Amino acid sequence: MNKEINILGAGISGLACAIILRKNGYDVNIYEKRKSTGTRFNSDWQAIENWSEDTDAIDEIRSIGIDTSFKCVPLCELNLHYSDKIRNLSGDNACYMVKRGTDSDCLDTCLLEQAKALGVNIHYGTIPEEDVPIHIVATGPVKGNILAKGIKFSTKKADAYHMALGSEIAKGFYSYLLIKDGEGTIATVFDNKNVLDSEKYLQNTIDCFSEYIDQEDIISGHKFGGYGYFEVRENMYNEDGAMLIGEAGGLQDYLWGFGMRYAFQSANLAVRSIMTGESYDELVKANLHQKLKHSKRNRKLFEMLGPLAYPLAYHLFDRSKDPMRFLNRVYR
Known part of the structure; x- marks a missing residue:
């Protein structure tokens, strides 16, 4: 050539x-x-995953x-939410937060x-x-078969890293709240079949993380959508x-x-x-x-499990002594 x-x-x-x-x-x-x-x-926070391979991303x-x-912010600690349960997950550089925009x-x-x-x-x-x-x-x-809806906002709240599972907030995928140095992103990720429920998922995500955010910051923030x-x-x-x-x-x-x-x-x-x-x-x-x-x-298995998928996923993370090693095995 x-x-x-x-x-x-x-x-x-x-x-x-x-x-x-x-x-x-x-x-x-x-x-x-x-x-x-x-x-x-x-200019919202997103993440480069660092668990699927042994080489650091x-x-x-x-x-x-x-x-x-x-x-680029290495994320070594994350609070995982499911229903009324919260599990703190920690590991060396599980992913890297970066801003896109x-x-x-x-x-x-x-x-x-x-x-x-x-x-x-x-x-x-x-x-x-x-x-x-x-x-x-x-x-x-x-085209998009993975969709996201969220809000980018400024805040005086403390740095926070949260992920939540549940059909009511993100059917099939997850929601997240990331705050670093006064810059926050809250979003829900869901299947394209559920696009009509996007506003409901986003509001339920805001409610899920309400104790870590200021509602006025969210109201004055910038809404965005995305797809993968x-x-x-x-x-x-x-x-x-x-x-x-x-x-x-x-x-x-x-x-x-x-x-x-x-x-x-x-x-x-x-x-x-x-x-x-x-x-x-x-x-x-x-x-x-x-x-x-x-x-x-993994996606097909998750869908086959139906209503058992989220509680099982949370249980596996909750019981794991090394969540990042567990995730690494999932991709092998």
């Missing part, structure tokens, strides 16, 4: 891919139909040549600045001409032969809805395919498919 690579999409997978390519001597063009990077998000990102100067300390903005400093050509508000060959598609989820897409694809190329990375390829965790780690991993695999001539399909199957299939298996 020639030394000029064209990428569709300036999200985290597209930018990460461009950064690695530039560091290996390639000229890179990114075409982004939006006017800026990070506009899908609201941030160390892994650094190892592929990405600067991690974005705001357009603020200067957001993950998206940090990657954008790195790409620009390296000389990546980013064309905003642009769809490439038909004669421009596209090598990598990083346009994010094509999961699919186990046998073919990781589109009809024109471009590699599909990140959620454009359905790379997402179907049990919990964490996809950022897949964004970086698939970007690196796409670069490897370009540089070595290896099949991107085969690289994804060898490195990511097992986790994806386990994610799908």
